[in-house]
Amino acid sequence: KQEVTQIPAALSVPEGENLVLNCSFTDSAIYNLQWFRQDPGKGLTSLLLIQSSQREQTSGRLNASLDKSSGRSTLYIAASQPGDSATYLCAVWGSGGSYIPTFGRGTSLIVHP
Amino acid sequence: KAGVTQTPRYLIKTRGQQVTLSCSPISGHRSVSWYQQTPGQGLQFLFEYFSETQRNKGNFPGRFSGRQFSNSRSEMNVSTLELGDSALYLCASRKDRGGDRTDTQYFGPGTRLTVL
Numbered sequence: 001k002q003e004v005t006q007i008p009a010a011l012s013v014p015e016g017e018n019l020v021l022n023c024s025f026t027d028s029a030i031y032n033l034q035w036f037r038q039d040p041g042k043g044l045t046s047l048l049l050i051q052s053s054q055r056e057q058t059s060g061r062l063n064a065s066l067d068k069s070s071g072r073s074t075l076y077i078a079a080s081q082p083g084d085s086a087t088y089l090c091a092v093w094g095s096g097g098s099y100i101p102t103f104g105r106g107t108s109l110i111v112h113p
Numbered sequence: 114k115a116g117v118t119q120t121p122r123y124l125i126k127t128r129g130q131q132v133t134l135s136c137s138p139i140s141g142h143r144s145v146s147w148y149q150q151t152p153g154q155g156l157q158f159l160f161e162y163f164s165e166t167q168r169n170k171g172n173f174p175g176r177f178s179g180r181q182f183s184n185s186r187s188e189m190n191v192s193t194l195e196l197g198d199s200a201l202y203l204c205a206s207r208k209d210r211g212g213d214r215t216d217t218q219y220f221g222p223g224t225r226l227t228v229l
Contacts, residue, residue, distance in 0.1 A: 034218065043117075043203055043220040089156065100169050101146075101218075103156040 002027045006104035019077040021107045023090030028068045031094035037086040080111045117221035125227045131192040134224045138206030145187040148203040199228045
């Protein structure tokens with residue numbers, strides 16, 4: 001059974017810092033990995049999707065890497081801003097031949113001015 | 114382009130009742146997935162529908178069911194509600210053209226269900 005762990009569970013930083021959020025998964029047989037952000041009481045917003053054949057994806061101040069062999073992904077946020085405050089979720093699709101997603105519990109990020 | 118819409122946004126029911134939630138995917142998207150999010154269990158996959166057929170199913174009891182219509186709109190039903198069914202229910206859609214399962218999933222705002 002696939003398990004996804006996100007570290008740290010919570011993070012509070014001053015504005016302007018560069019951040020690294022970690023995601024690890026137990027079964028490397030994945031189709032893809034996706035990072036989302038969720039604002040309180042809201043749905044999820046897709047940030048980056050990395051297919052199993054890719055090593056990284058970038059969008060603006062965000063960069064996500066994937067190392068399938070070690071079962072790890074990192075989300076790098078450059079020059080953090082208060083608007084980045086949210087919960088960041090990592091999800092992997094596919095394990096054991098199926099296409100069922102497994103989500104981590106998320107990292108709750110607060111960026112204070 | 115309109116996003117994924119879910120109705121209703123909030124719902125209060127009592128134990129033993131049943132409930133139906135609705136989801137309209139982004140135009141042109143053929144795959145619809147449902148999720149349950151609770152503080153205790155996090156975000157868990159319920160099921161996925163594609164071309165009116167359930168394609169994948171998570172580990173939930175048979176009280177949870179769904180269906181998809183020919184226009185890709187989907188409904189989820191929970192029968193004999195229990196207190197533990199209180200959660201945010203999220204719907205998500207993907208294009209999934211030609212069976213491509215590697216495209217981005219887009220989420221709706223969710224339906225907040227409270228069971229009393």
